[in-house]
Amino acid sequence: MPENILLEVCVDSPEGLAAAISGGADRIELCSALEIGGLTPSPGLMALAAGAQVPVYAMIRSRPGDFVYGEGDMAALLGDIDAVRAAGLAGVVLGANHVDGRLHRDVLGRLADHAKGLGRTLHRAFDLSGPDFAPAIDLAVELGFERILTSGGQATVLGGIDALAACFAHAGDRIVIMPGSGVNLETLGAIKARLPLREIHSSCSTAANPAGRALELGFVSPQPRRTDAGIVKAMKASLV
Structure with missing residues (x-):
């Protein structure tokens, strides 16, 4: 296991x-609407994040x-x-994805090609492609x-x-497998004990109080x- 595991935080x-x-994240996944899994961030938030001293990757989900996309979706995603x-x-x-959950080679390839010159992470659309994830890992490697x-x-x-x-074993050194979802200070030890982590993804978040009238109006x-x-800092300390 590497001495230091990279921590990506979604915001x-x-x-x-x-x-x-400020907590020491190594990389940011920038989104809007994390409560529904994350959507493309606003232009204003992207402009603000451009000044960060760590790499920032933006979610592309319009x-x-x-994640089954038609041509209208594609126009928005490419934009x-x-x-x-x-x-x-x-x-x-x-x-x-295809409707049956398999990764859509043509659509994903078109998006990945349009993003050449930018770093590229394959998101949890991957999770719909199982239970045999080997073909999806191979496709992700092929598409860069x-x-x-x-x-x-x-x-x-x-x-x-x-x-x-099994994903770690199949991927080897060809591509990074970055676990994410339900990763927190309580679960991190068990995850580290089982997987040869290089990177890990977490919201490093805590519950906030809903704001009265705004909550009432939806x-x-x-x-x-x-x-x-503080949670980001504690996660980083636990990854050393």
Whole structure:
């Protein structure tokens, strides 16, 4: 196991971005709407993140729901990639599936090709491609992705730990497998004990109090969370 494991923190606000950086995150996954798995961040948030001293990868997901994309979706996704490049961010986070869950080679290849020159992470669309993840890993390598963000096809990393171990074995040194989902200070020890981690992904967040009237009118998630610099710092210390 490497001496230092890279910590990627997902954020969806200026406050979250600042907390992740001050806590010592090695890389940022920049999103909007983390409560639904993350969407493409706004141009304003991307511009703000461009000043970060750590690499920032932007989620490319123009709408909630699945990752089965038609031509209208593709126009939006390609435009989002252009916006990331124009903002000067380091990379993008991509994914696309067939209806049956398999990664969509043509769509994913088109997105990855459009993002050439940017770093590329394959997001948890990968988790829909199981239970045999080997073909999806091979495709990600073929298309030039740097890493795969995955929970092993389950809701959390601990739930998918056996599948993740198989993914690490199949990937070898060809591509980074980056576990994410349900990664926190309570679960990190068990994950580290089982997997030869090089990178790991976490929200490093804590529950926040919903704001009264805004919650009542449906403007706020019933269970909001916020990035916590102290948790980021503690996670980093646990990864050394």
